Structures are given as C-alpha cells and as structure tokens.
Amino acid sequence: MEPNSVPDLDDARLVKRFVRGRDEGAFRALYRAHTPAMLAVAWRYVDGDRIDAEDVVQEAWIRATEKLPSFRWESALRTWLVGIAINCARNRARGKRATQSRDVDLADVVELPAAPAAADIATYDVERAVARLPEGYREVLILHDVFGYTHDEIARMLGVESGTSKSQLSRARSSVRRWLTEKGRIGHERRSE
Amino acid sequence: MSDDPNETLSDAEQKALRSLAGAPDPSPELEDRVVAELKRRGAIRANGGWIMKISKTAAAAVIMAGAFAGGFAMGSRGETATVPTEVATTTTPTSDANQYMLLMYMRVDPAQAAADAPAEDPMNEEAYRAIIDEYRQWALDREKEGRLVSAEKLADDTRVMTGRGDQMTIASTIDSDRALGGYFLITAPSLDDAIALAKTHPHLKYGGEVEVRPIETTN
The missing domain is CATH 1.10.1740.10 (RNA polymerase sigma factor, region 2, helix turn helix motif)
Incomplete structure (x- = not known):
C-alpha cells in the first residue's frame, strides 16, 4: 500500500x-x-x-x-x-x-496544437517544452506536475523506484526551464523570484 | 534541506503545467462499448441472465417502496392510513365480493444477498419515478373501481421462526430465491377475474412475480 x-x-x-x-x-x-x-x-x-x-x-x-x-x-x-x-x-x-x-526526434512527431492566442502562450510553450523531453522524463513530469501524482504512485505506475522518479523529475524540470528560458518565456519571471 | 533548484515550481510554472491536464470527458458511448466488449469476452455476465433479474428486482423493490409510500391501506389499517385525496373520494369495496391477496415477490440471488451489497441499477432517477407512478396509478385505478381493500409494502427486515420450544430457531433470512415485498388485497367476482387483474400489475413487467391467493373465509 x-x-x-x-x-x-x-x-x-x-x-x-x-x-x-x-x-x-x-x-x-x-x-x-x-x-x-x-x-x-x-x-x-x-x-x-x-x-x-x-x-x-x-x-x-x-x-x-x-x-x-x-x-x-x-x-x-x-x-x-x-x-x-x-x-x-x-x-x-x-x-x-x-x-x-x-x-x-520526439518533438517532431508530437502533433502540437496550432499557435494559440497571446493569452495562452504559456500553455503553448510548456506544451512544446514537454514534448521535447525524452520519454522517461516526460512521463514523470506529466504524471507529477500535470496530474499531481506522488513519486510513490508514479513508481507503482511505471515500475520504477521512487528515487528514479524524483531524479527524472528534477532533470525534466531543468530541461523544460532551459528550453523556456532560451525562448524567453520564463526568464523574467524566474529572475524576479 | 535540498539545494536542488528543480525541487519546487514557481506558481506560474505550476499553473502552466497543470493546464496541460485538460482532456475531454469520455465519449458517452465509450462506456457501452467497453461493457459490450467485456460481455463478448465473458468478463461481464450477458444481459438476460440473473444479473438483469437482480437489476430489475432492485428496481422493483424501490418502486414498491415508492408505490406504497402514499398509503393505500383501507382495510385493517384503514383508520390510520394516509389516503391520497383522489383515493379518499372513491367507493368502499362491496362486502359480498371475494377477496384475493396479490402477493408481490422479487427474485433474490443468494450470492448477491450474501455479499451484503445492494445491486447497482443502471436506471436513472427519472426512469424510477416513471415506474413508481405506474405502480401508483395501478393502485389508484383499483381503488376507484372499489376493488382495493388494502396494500402495504413489507420491510426487508424479516424473522423466520422454525421448530418449537427449546428447538425453536429464529433466522433473519429466508432460504429462498424469492422474497415477498408487499401485497395488494383486492376484491373480484372470481379467481379468474382476480388473475386477469393481477396480469395487469406492472410488477410483472419489471421482473417481479405476482401470486394470487383467494382469501378463505372461516365463518
């Protein structure tokens, strides 16, 4: 349990x-x-x-x-x-x-949504950033950050150790941030924290 | 404390990521499609078997509760019964007519009863209400004809006594595949007429069983 x-x-x-x-x-x-x-x-x-x-x-x-x-x-x-x-x-x-x-490349086969209106730009960019992640990272990030499952639950779902889930999440977040920063989407916000 | 900068998300990141969770609701037909496939594979019992009988029986039990809830008792409990307005204006059954008990039975699956869990019924509330109205209308029609003496729903809580003296046992279940859910006491000129009337009762249509028993006078 x-x-x-x-x-x-x-x-x-x-x-x-x-x-x-x-x-x-x-x-x-x-x-x-x-x-x-x-x-x-x-x-x-x-x-x-x-x-x-x-x-x-x-x-x-x-x-x-x-x-x-x-x-x-x-x-x-x-x-x-x-x-x-x-x-x-x-x-x-x-x-x-x-x-x-x-x-x-994974990102090339993921069918991304059409370019959204300006108000939705964050979701659109995050969608693209997530789509570019290697599969293992992407799975963990989606399950944890998108759907809110815990590392223990993810470990059960994917048949991995909870520690693996944690480390993959960290790398996935890092990769997403790097891509978004390069695109100028979150640079200002993170610098202001 | 961890120095991993990726351990936490900013509010904006969290909001953006959570926004990806959106997915449409499952198609309404998907449920039936999955159920049909599972039936085809034998993982779910097919319609027409005892499952559907239980389903209809459960409906019948609820229906009977609703149908009787308004109170049609005019006989033994006539003084205290709550009689609907439209019923109160009807005639009293004639005393020279024969009386017949219409016993309303419901099929029971012993395994289901043992599971201590009521059967889920796929019918929605609107469908239940329509059927309850059908039961009530049947009773009102008999009342208007002056044929209804009394009607009651019987509670599920039962005690069955067997044996005598020190050997007497009291059980709270009946070792039977059907349960008595209620009764209608009616008047009719003959057994055939009573049967003909019983055949029109909606309880039969919804999976229940109706037993017609003449009341035998002893004086």
Whole structure:
C-alpha cells in the first residue's frame, strides 16, 4: 500500500462484487469513477488523439478486468488502473511512432496544437517544452506536475523506484526551464523570484 | 534541506503545467462499448441472465417502496392510513365480493444477498419515478373501481421462526430465491377475474412475480 493511502471502501466493495459475480452494475460504477483519470493520462500519451485515447482506455479496462481477481490492494485502485492505461498507451504510442520514423526526434512527431492566442502562450510553450523531453522524463513530469501524482504512485505506475522518479523529475524540470528560458518565456519571471 | 533548484515550481510554472491536464470527458458511448466488449469476452455476465433479474428486482423493490409510500391501506389499517385525496373520494369495496391477496415477490440471488451489497441499477432517477407512478396509478385505478381493500409494502427486515420450544430457531433470512415485498388485497367476482387483474400489475413487467391467493373465509 502506498504510504498514507487508505483503501477506498467503495472501490473494494465494487471490485468484490465484480469479481464475485461479473456484475455489470459494479463494473459500470468502477468505470465511471476511474475512466476520466485513465483517459486524461492516455490522452497525453497519444498526443490528444481522441480515438486512440479511448481505444487505450478500452484496452486498459480489458486488461484490468483480467487482473482484478489477483489485485492485492498494494496501491490505490486508481493508481493501478492508470498504470495499466500507461502501459497500453506506451505500446500504442510506440507503435504509432514506429510506423512514421524510428530515428525522428520526439518533438517532431508530437502533433502540437496550432499557435494559440497571446493569452495562452504559456500553455503553448510548456506544451512544446514537454514534448521535447525524452520519454522517461516526460512521463514523470506529466504524471507529477500535470496530474499531481506522488513519486510513490508514479513508481507503482511505471515500475520504477521512487528515487528514479524524483531524479527524472528534477532533470525534466531543468530541461523544460532551459528550453523556456532560451525562448524567453520564463526568464523574467524566474529572475524576479 | 535540498539545494536542488528543480525541487519546487514557481506558481506560474505550476499553473502552466497543470493546464496541460485538460482532456475531454469520455465519449458517452465509450462506456457501452467497453461493457459490450467485456460481455463478448465473458468478463461481464450477458444481459438476460440473473444479473438483469437482480437489476430489475432492485428496481422493483424501490418502486414498491415508492408505490406504497402514499398509503393505500383501507382495510385493517384503514383508520390510520394516509389516503391520497383522489383515493379518499372513491367507493368502499362491496362486502359480498371475494377477496384475493396479490402477493408481490422479487427474485433474490443468494450470492448477491450474501455479499451484503445492494445491486447497482443502471436506471436513472427519472426512469424510477416513471415506474413508481405506474405502480401508483395501478393502485389508484383499483381503488376507484372499489376493488382495493388494502396494500402495504413489507420491510426487508424479516424473522423466520422454525421448530418449537427449546428447538425453536429464529433466522433473519429466508432460504429462498424469492422474497415477498408487499401485497395488494383486492376484491373480484372470481379467481379468474382476480388473475386477469393481477396480469395487469406492472410488477410483472419489471421482473417481479405476482401470486394470487383467494382469501378463505372461516365463518
């Protein structure tokens, strides 16, 4: 169990019902509780392609229902489900990239949004900076700084040590800042701190 | 204290990064698509099996609670019953008609009951209300016809006594795959008429079972 985490009684009850009786109602309740979090992460991995993201969610639920009977509650259910979604999304994203080019820079294949209005410039620049990160760094930064997961949760999701998550986050932040500073996007703000 | 300058984010950085979290809501049809695929793979029980019976039964239980909540008792509890205005103006059942008990049963899955968890029902509240109204209307119609003697919902909390003396046991569950949820006491000229009337009760439509029992007079 993750530090300080408390088993969600609703999740436990619903999983028990689903595993015991292949209960549609219990599954739908679990689906509705956790799919938004799974889709949000999948969305990032497949570069905002809705069809791909929802396919990832479907595949993740299929895998999850196969594994639920052996789920040991060593992490929160959502952490476990998002981890499965990440694995599915990674495979899909890699397969997609492989069909385009094996050696191309990640930032070149990420479909960036069209140039936004001036008021949205920070989000647009951060999006580009994150897209340029190596995959491992990018994953940790997105999970930690974008979605707010803890290092312990990320370690569970990605199958790495918590310390690895921390060090990758530090390098990812450094890389993002360097790129944004070079582009003149955050230089003034950070100097004023 | 760490001297890693990357340990903290400025407010602006935090805000910009969090803004990337935006993703659309899942498509409404995705849920049904996932469920259909899981059914195809056998991970979820298919419709038409006992799961749906439980689902409808759960609905029926709620419906019965709602239908009876207005109070249609005119017989044994007639003096204290809360009678809707439109019911109070109707006729009293004729004394020379035969009386029949319509017993409202609900199918129960023992495994579900043992799980100590009510079945989730996919129906929304609006759908429940519509069905509750259907039950109420059936009772009001019988009342207007002068055929309704009384009707009550029975609480789920039950005690079953068996044996005698020191051998008596009291159980809080019934070893059965169906549970009695309530009753309507009606009048009808004959058993066939009572059955014909029972067939029109919405309880059947929503997965419940109705048993028709003539009241046998002993005097």
